[in-house]
Amino acid sequence: MTRDEVPAAPHVFVHRNLPNNSQEPARIYQQSDLFVLPTRADCYSMVTMEAMAAGLPVIVSRLGGIPEIVAEGETGFLIDVGDYAVFQ
DSSP: BBBOOOOOTTOOOOBBBOOOOOSSHHHHHHOOOOOEOOOOOOOOOOHHHHHHTTTTOOOEETTTTGGOOOOOOTEEEEETTTTTGGOO
C-alpha cells in the first residue's frame, strides 16, 4: 500500500492511493500471508503494528524502535538495513 509508483513484479500486488479511514487496508491484511517492510526510515512502524494486529507475521528492518515491537522469531523477523541477501 503506497502513494508512490511501484514497478510491477510477479506475485506482487501494489495498492495505491487508498482513501483515509477506509476498510481496504484491513481487507488487504486479511487476504495476505505475510507483511514485509524493508524500510530505511520508519523508526516506529505503525503499519507494522497494524499488520501484526491483523495476525500477520512480519519481516521488517532492524531500525529505530521497531525491534521493540517485533518478538524475533515469534511475531516476525528483523533484518538489517540494506541486507538484501536475506530475500534470496
